[in-house]
Amino acid sequence: MANPLKSMQRTREEYRSMDRLDRRRFWSDSILNNALYILMFVFVVYTAIKNKNFLAPGSIVNILSLVAASLPMALGIAGCIVLTGTDLSGGRVVGLTSAIAGALLQDRTISRKFFSSLPEITGGWILLTILCVVLIGAIIGMVNGFFVAKFSLHPFIVTLATQLITYGLILIFFMLNDNNGQPVSGLSQEYKNVISAPMIQFTTKSGAPISIPWYVLYAVIFVFIMWFIWNKTSFGKNMFAVGSNADAARVSGVNVFWTTVLVHTLAGAMYGVTGFIEGARISSITQSAGLNYECDAIAACVIGGVSFVGGTGKISGIVLGVFILRIIFVALSMLGINANMQYIIKGAIILAACSLDMRKYLVRK
Numbered sequence: 001m002a003n004p005l006k007s008m009q010r011t012r013e014e015y016r017s018m019d020r021l022d023r024r025r026f027w028s029d030s031i032l033n034n035a036l037y038i039l040m041f042v043f044v045v046y047t048a049i050k051n052k053n054f055l056a057p058g059s060i061v062n063i064l065s066l067v068a069a070s071l072p073m074a075l076g077i078a079g080c081i082v083l084t085g086t087d088l089s090g091g092r093v094v095g096l097t098s099a100i101a102g103a104l105l106q107d108r109t110i111s112r113k114f115f116s117s118l119p120e121i122t123g124g125w126i127l128l129t130i131l132c133v134v135l136i137g138a139i140i141g142m143v144n145g146f147f148v149a150k151f152s153l154h155p156f157i158v159t160l161a162t163q164l165i166t167y168g169l170i171l172i173f174f175m176l177n178d179n180n181g182q183p184v185s186g187l188s189q190e191y192k193n194v195i196s197a198p199m200i201q202f203t204t205k206s207g208a209p210i211s212i213p214w215y216v217l218y219a220v221i222f223v224f225i226m227w228f229i230w231n232k233t234s235f236g237k238n239m240f241a242v243g244s245n246a247d248a249a250r251v252s253g254v255n256v257f258w259t260t261v262l263v264h265t266l267a268g269a270m271y272g273v274t275g276f277i278e279g280a281r282i283s284s285i286t287q288s289a290g291l292n293y294e295c296d297a298i299a300a301c302v303i304g305g306v307s308f309v310g311g312t313g314k315i316s317g318i319v320l321g322v323f324i325l326r327i328i329f330v331a332l333s334m335l336g337i338n339a340n341m342q343y344i345i346k347g348a349i350i351l352a353a354c355s356l357d358m359r360k361y362l363v364r365k
Contacts, residue, residue: 090297095170099279
């Protein structure tokens with residue numbers, strides 16, 4: 001193993017050996033490559049000064065909860081980006097699976113139920129519902145992966161098509177059993193207890209109650225699972241190999257077809273998990289549930305260093321990217337920025353992140 005002290009010493013010596021022009025270029029490159037993080041740090045400090053509640057315990061727990069709700073989807077879509085692709089269907093898959101989960105886990109005592117004849121809600125039924133929505137998400141992801149791998153179609157086109165198909169399925173689902181497009185609501189307390197019930201409760205000095213929901217723990221578990229898959233399995237190594245150079249990976253004996261299919265299948269399964277969590281979190285599920293969720297997930301991944309040029313990305317970077325993005329959105333709200341304006345800022349962040357990512361790639365090339 002390399003000695004870190006010797007590595008640091010060598011870096012300092014290399015820096016001293018640079019001439020003035022090289023040193024300027026070194027600092028300018030460093031600043032440009034990390035410009036997004038620098039600007040975000042300045043923005044967070046500015047928000048904390050303008051609004052004292054930004055760093056209050058309640059606000060921090062709120063940010064933590066929002067991060068936990070977003071992480072499973074970002075962890076799923078990151079694999080598609082590692083393969084130099086993307087997935088535009090993710091948000092609609094979340095909407096479909098959240099609606100199905102909500103319909104299956106409605107309170108059995110309410111008068112207007114989506115399905116009139118369902119068994120009592122038990123732990124087994126909740127587990128069966130989880131498996132159902134995860135399977136639905138995985139099937140949609142498998143379809144994406146199959147068309148990308150089998151016919152060499154660009155993931156943008158394939159997932160755009162499945163996005164439209166999934167949205168059509170959502171509209172059809174909401175019309176079943178004379179529901180006539182009404183939101184799926186009246187969710188059972190058992191469902192909410194599994195997802196959004198307090199895992200940890202405490203009070204601040206002012207006496208305000210604060211609680212951390214169970215799905216924060218689930219997000220942590222999925223982070224460790226995905227880290228293990230990415231770093232400790234042959235599947236993870238094959239994924240990065242295909243993302244770096246599919247032809248070279250094929251020559252090396254990697255099954256590019258099945259690697260691509262499985263990456264998209266895993267992404268779809270994570271969308272199903274997100275949908276199950278989101279259903280209990282929002283309580284009243286409409287046809288627009290999940291809209292544009294994939295945009296936030298893609299932005300978080302790119303901010304976290306998952307490169308669109310393929311073969312690059314870390315789970316820790318994805319977690320950091322989700323944190324940064326959620327902090328920004330909370331900060332914008334606390335600064336009183338118009339909700340419509342926030343969409344413009346979201347788009348600008350995605351554009352800036354992708355531009356900086358491409359710049360790093362061109363410099364390395």
